Amino acid sequence: MRPALGNAGSYVHRGIIRAPAAYQTILFEVACICDDFPASHRHGTGPCMGWCDQTCQAYRPVLLDRTSVAWEALLAEASRVAWPEHFACDLFRDWQLLTQDNAPNAFVWALRRLGTDLLRADHSNVSWQAVLAGHHPEALWYVWGGGRLQMVTAAQAGRCLASSDRGQPRH
Numbered sequence: 001m002r003p004a005l006g007n008a009g010s011y012v013h014r015g016i017i018r019a020p021a022a023y024q025t026i027l028f029e030v031a032c033i034c035d036d037f038p039a040s041h042r043h044g045t046g047p048c049m050g051w052c053d054q055t056c057q058a059y060r061p062v063l064l065d066r067t068s069v070a071w072e073a074l075l076a077e078a079s080r081v082a083w084p085e086h087f088a089c090d091l092f093r094d095w096q097l098l099t100q101d102n103a104p105n106a107f108v109w110a111l112r113r114l115g116t117d118l119l120r121a122d123h124s125n126v127s128w129q130a131v132l133a134g135h136h137p138e139a140l141w142y143v144w145g146g147g148r149l150q151m152v153t154a155a156q157a158g159r160c161l162a163s164s165d166r167g168q169p170r171h
């Protein structure tokens with residue numbers, strides 16, 4: 001498969017994004033435009049065996065043609081920590097959410113050895129955050145707000161979600 005160019009200077013090769021900037025060293029899978037990951041596609045030819053009802057005949061990577069300050073902060077931190085070691089495809093889901101027009105401007109983010117979790121402050125579920133923290137004691141927790149990413153403890157992350165729950169209308 002020929003590498004697919006993204007406008008940030010990254011390219012996709014066999015479903016793995018490689019970011020050339022020195023601080024962006026984490027590799028992650030990029031989904032097909034059908035929203036399934038490359039493993040659901042047979043060698044680039046169809047039919048896709050994923051969740052798209054086999055309407056997809058080949059893996060066509062999403063062009064990573066959007067970015068945001070929040071996304072770049074997460075990508076830089078994932079690169080610095082070198083997590084997730086596996087299931088880094090979660091970073092693609094973070095990219096999808098954080099570069100859309102109605103991206104959340106406040107959220108809690110868990111960076112785990114085997115994936116990530118992003119909890120929107122406006123859709124927060126404090127008990128789910130506690131479950132995640134209990135199941136993943138190794139997780140690093142962050143709060144995004146006011147344009148900056150701050151590392152916090154798991155308990156502080158839970159308190160942040162609880163306070164935003166009281167202060168903001170639920171959607």
Ligand SMILES: [Zn+2]
Pocket residue numbers: 032033034035036041048056057058059060
């Ligand atoms: Zn597909």
Ligand SMILES: [Zn+2]
Pocket residue numbers: 032034035036040048049050051052053054056
């Ligand atoms: Zn598919």
